[in-house]
Amino acid sequence: MENHEGILPDRCRRLADDVRAFTLVEIILVLLILTVIAGLSAPSLSKSLTKHQFDKTADQLINLMxxxxxxxxxRSRPVRLEFNSGLTEFWLTEVRSTDPAVEESNEFERLPGRMGVAxxxxxELAVRIDAHISGLTFYPDGRMDKAELAVCKEKRCKIISTRIQRGFIRSFDSEGYS
Structure with a gap:
């Protein structure tokens, strides 16, 4: 240790002699432990991310419906929830005609703003819908097409149904209704 006499006052000299630090082995050991903990928690984080995506997609569909x-x-106009052919995107459209008598018009256009965004x-997820329809139509009198949609991740599915009760959207999974 260097001689600090004359350079440092007596009080600082005592502090400089008592300085302790971590050794390189201790630092490496702590880093190794932190790496093991991070490695063990990574699979758990990916499972919770997938569960979050599953719940978010099902909730988006329900809220959009x-x-x-x-x-x-x-607005007294039919609105449709439409899907692309691969069932990988969905969005809302509205009938073009302002005439309330034109309920079955085929001229739908995408809603402006965030509700029309795909x-x-x-x-990791799959959406299934009844084979005979490409989307669901919601009518000005509160009716809607009767259909079942399923948002699935492997064996777990959340079913969104408009068949159970007229005018209501119900969702359930293997545990029951929600």
């Missing part, structure tokens, strides 16, 4: 029903009633289904 409820919004479509409300918009059809308040929402993507994550690659």
């Amino acid at each position: 409820r919004y479509a029903q409300s918009r059809a009633i308040t 929402r993507r289904v994550p690659a």
Whole structure:
């Protein structure tokens, strides 16, 4: 140790002699422990991310369907929830005609703003819908097409149904209704 006499006062000299630090072995050991902990928690984090995506996609569909029903009633125009051919995206459209008597018009256009934006289904998930329809139509009198949609991740599915009770959107999974 260097001689600090004359350079440092007596009090600082005592502190300089008592300085302790971690050794390189201690630092490496702590880093190794932190690496093991991070490695063990990574699979758990990926499972919770997939569960979050599953719940978020199902909730988006349900909320969009409820919004479509409300918009059809308040605007007195049919609104559709549409899917692309691969069922990997969905969005809302509204009938072009302002005439309330034209309920079955085939001229739908995408809603302006964020409600008309296409929402993507994550690659880990699959959406299934009744084979005979490409989307669900919501009518100004509160009716809607009767259908069942399923958002699935491997064996777990959340079913969204408009068949159970007229005018209501119900969701359930293997545990029961929600």
